[in-house]
Amino acid sequence: MIIRLASVVALLLAWQLGAQASAGRFVIAAPSQIALYVMEHAGLLWRATGVTGWAALQGFVWGNLAGVLLALLSVLVPRSERGSLTLALLLACLPLVATGPILRVLYGPGQGPQITLAALAVVYTTFLPVLVGLRALPQGWADLIRSYGRGPLALLALVRLPAALPYLIAGLQIAAPAAFLGAMVGEFTGAERGLGVLTVRALRALDLPATWTIAALAAALSLAAFAGIGALGRRLDLAPPEILLARPAPRSGGLGEAGAALLVALLLWHIAMEAFDLPRFFAKRPGDVWDYLVAAPGAEAHRAKLGAALGQTLAVALPGYLAGLALGAVLAAGLVLAPGLAALVMPLSVALRAIPIIATAPLIVWALGRDVAGPVTVVAVMIFFPTLIACLHGAARTPRAVLDLFDSYDAGAWRKLLLAQLPAMLPALFASARMAVPAAILAVTTAEWLATGRGIGALMATVASTSDYGMLWSAVAVIGLAALATHAVIAALERAVLSRTNPEQLAR
């Protein structure tokens, strides 16, 4: 206890001294400055937190509800699964530059866009684990219900839903920081108050104490939500998930099914825009994108420009994505070896995930360089957190008997990790690889927009400011396709690897 207290004090002291030494460079705000800012602006911060928090909470509820309902639909109508998955993934990959203006036009003034963006940020990451939970059904439980002549509804109410609860809790934990970030970013579409508004203001005013205070506040709130949801799960005394986040990947060879799902997504895109009567000027339909990229004069030049940007983006996104997955897995392995580190690593990880990327991305890029290391790190930082959580859950489901077996041979921690716990993590790692796709896209486009000025993120920002909405929606479509393709590749890889290492995951 004393050691812990002392280390916290030492950390704060080092921070304070570091900040004071570099005061002229406008990078770090000292803890004392943050404390002073909080005291002087307590009322303002309180109100802003209330506004953003309320929007985040509403979005959290709606988004998770949507994710759960989509998962339920997938279980009750198995044929709809591919469609639900495609829809959830595409929704999660919609770039803010495209959705922001539309949401603002649809909702007018108020909290609508903030709530919607918070909701969109969580649908996919809740959908995936809940679907696993609903599917994690031993044959015996299904037989039990059937042996009493009860149907799918009783199975859902008495078995599937309770069995999915721990998975829902895990999903909610990942969703909490995402919803908060979504609500903050939603304020960029034009708001009168909130933490997002204050962030923009503070960055422009070169107000370091304010910037750091807001970042710390967002991080603290996300941490609290993360811990609170975890505590709720323990309070409910839920059995821990048995095969967390792993989900039998959609059957391969379903090319027709994938095409149908894509068609449904395109139809929804068109119908939604028509239903709300959105002007074609900024709300381009799939047909407009087709014209822009294929049929209309100049299409070849448009394709070349978009292709070049996509190439630049992938060159950053892929290494960052792989680095993030590796970082998450390595950290999880580290925590398995030295569980004591969790007290340090977990809060730091949640905080890094929760701090608005617009605040961290420029700092990281500045520290590590604009060319490769900086943007790659931004992507890695954004996605390592869910991977870490998933892998930890995965390691925890190493069967007790297997661990006892290793202990009975007095096998070392390393050997146990290598031979028992890492294989147990594999399904979770793949699942988080699928979950991380939208986060990686968000990270890379933001870094490109704010820092590197290359790639599809910068292209979208540029064309949005010149009302070139044809190019903007073409970019949206290309991003969606890239996400679906990435997901398909991972799913195929997952099947190939798991069929060797964890065949039980693919049984049904």
Added chain:
Amino acid sequence: MTLIRPSRREALALGAAALLTPRLARAATPVTLQLSWLHSVQFGGSYIAQSAGYWSNAGLDVSLLPGGPNAPVEPPVVAGTALVGISAADYTAAAVNQGAPFRIIGVAMQKNPFAIASLPGNPVNTPADLVGKRLGMALANMPVLEALCALNDIDVAGIEVVPTQYDAAPLVQGQVDCLLCWATDLPVAMTMQGLDPVTMLLADHGYAVHSQTYIATEASLKDRRPELVALMKGETMGWTDYEAGPEAAADLTVQMYPDAGLDIETQKMQALRQVPLMFSDLTRAQGFGWFTDETVAANVDTLALLGKPVSADLWDRSILEEVHG
């Protein structure tokens, strides 16, 4: 609480009375003005018009919709959510080239606020000083730099462009030597932080692009003329008051938007700095927001350099003529 607020029943009764006697209290026409950024003294004149009742007296109920980093002005105006938007001639030109039916009906910033900000130790006082410097800017503004270079016979390749977000940090951290920004925001922030930045206004070096322009659709110009006139009249009155007392406008801004995180001293400095950009001999002679064939011609020339060719028809002075006539 019950002492201040009318009870629910009273409120209902009042509402019913308003419904039953429409002729006594003429219902105000709701109108939305889409601002181009978060609330700040940048729109001080509008706040004066709002609080002094210049709009409500004319039968308008105006909502001021804030903008933001991801809130382009053009979509809500096209969609009709906003009757008028605050844009800039280059943005409007781009949108019109993409098929938007806009007209510029007034010009708040006669001089474009774009500037090059640098630090006194390594200053940029003229466009020629840019050569060999690292310039931080959003890549979306590349055409602006190219136009400036073309206007001043400078080889743009001699400038090292570093993509940055819109933030003074890269300059004060030493990542770049100068920034392309508005003269009224980042340099003000640096001054408030105790730095003494050098600003070179692009408008002083041939860059003629109207900024903070009022845009409306052709359909609105045809069908909603009375509202447009009333709206612009209120703007004119508000901004005329603003010119007389910019610091009072800053006070009003902070008072009206206490949750926007505004610093009063910063707002006052910004309020003062935008006066010379918005008011000139021309506006004093003809009225706020005015433009002439000559200023429009200069804009058309600069916009051509920016790759956004437009004709002078983009500007429509008929509303202003009614307002000031």
Added chain:
Amino acid sequence: MTADLRLSGVSKSFGSGPGAVQAVAPCDLTIAAGSTVALVGPSGCGKSTLLRMVAGLEPVSAGQILFGDETPDALRRRAGLAMAFQDAGLLPWRSLRGNVALGRRLARRPRDAAADAALIQTVGLAGFENRRPAELSGGMRQRAAIARALAGMPELLLLDEPFAAVDELTRERLGTELAPLWEARGTTTLLVTHSVTEAVRLCSRVIVFSARPARVVADIAVPAHVGTGSVGAGKSEAVRAALRGAMA
């Protein structure tokens, strides 16, 4: 209410065409109403599959199963049967009491906490009511599964190796307490086991199956009192010997 269970020409094959594997050879059996009958045979011979067909969980490939004049599906739909599974199949998030109550709930019968408590007492788990399945031993879980099956007051009780993980002493005690319970209720009971001792102790009739595909090789009646009482231990030994001979 209870009735005879009739299997006529019931067989089961997995797969189709030349690659089909026969799991249960055509089989004719009649189980008298209210009797307790054991199905014994080597591991993997297909007796569990037969039990699942009786429960309606597995379609028959040929033949017909009738309980009275009802098919297994009809019987299931009115919650007339209950099955205790080999792996217990308890829901991990419910306490022992909750799992037993679930049997009553699934059978659409009103709550009856006292009856549940009595059942828990009968299977020897009094004092563990609030434990989760993870906190119980394998044998305890199997006993809980039996209590859950009995809670629904089934007319046909199907037990799939219900004592596999229960220790020998408890097994004997359970036999003396459970068998009278379902006999008193008049429940027709089918018990799948590979333990000859258990079959003889609990049942009035033992049907012996061959290795896969399951085929009836012996059908031996166990004289009354042989199983449950200590009287006639010699006779019991004789029956067991006969059974072992049949299985060899």
